[in-house]
Amino acid sequence: xxxxxxxxxxxxxxxxxxxxTAARFAQHWNFDSGTVGQFIxxxxxxxxxxxxxxxxxxxxxxxxxxxxxxxxxxxxxxAAEFGEAGAELAIVYLPPPYTPAVxxxxxxxxxxxx
Numbered sequence: 001x002x003x004x005x006x007x008x009x010x011x012x013x014x015x016x017x018x019x020x021t022a023a024r025f026a027q028h029w030n031f032d033s034g035t036v037g038q039f040i041x042x043x044x045x046x047x048x049x050x051x052x053x054x055x056x057x058x059x060x061x062x063x064x065x066x067x068x069x070x071x072x073x074x075x076x077x078x079a080a081e082f083g084e085a086g087a088e089l090a091i092v093y094l095p096p097p098y099t100p101a102v103x104x105x106x107x108x109x110x111x112x113x114x
Contacts, residue, residue, distance in 0.1 A: 013042040022060065023049035030091065031064040036081045039064055043086050063089035068102070072109035080113050 011030035012018035022029040023046055031039045043062060050057040064087040066079045079090040092110070094102065 013038065015042070015045045019046045020049045020052075022046060023055060023057075024053055026060055028061040028063065031062070031082075031087070033065055033067070036078075036085050039082060039087065040085050061089060062087050063091055066090045066092050068092055068094045068098070068106065072102075072105040075106060076109035076113055079110060083113070 007027040008025055009028035009030055010018065010022040010026040011032050013031055013034065019029075019042060029046060031042055034042075046060070047057045050060070064082040066075060066082060068075050069078070075092065079092070082090055090110075092106065
């Protein structure tokens with residue numbers, strides 16, 4: 001058994017239960033879907049829950065799902081907006097059907113953000 005326990009990732013944006021639970025237990029919180037404005041609101045609620053339980057919010061990795069729009073540059077721009085709002089990791093969702101041919105242009109566009 002791993003000690004300490006394996007990192008816990010909690011995904012979602014429910015203000016009363018999900019974000020409170022993430023504040024108490026998670027090492028990683030994933031914003032599942034929505035706008036950058038909704039991410040900011042959920043992030044702020046998470047930080048308030050952290051304050052309530054006396055936890056440093058910097059202990060929690062923040063990520064967001066970013067939906068591939070079909071345009072690599074636009075998807076990278078959306079990921080950058082989430083990054084500016086505090087997301088440390090973007091999880092790019094590729095809606096089906098897609099082909100492996102989308103990966104290289106997407107990776108190139110995202111690589112320009114680093």
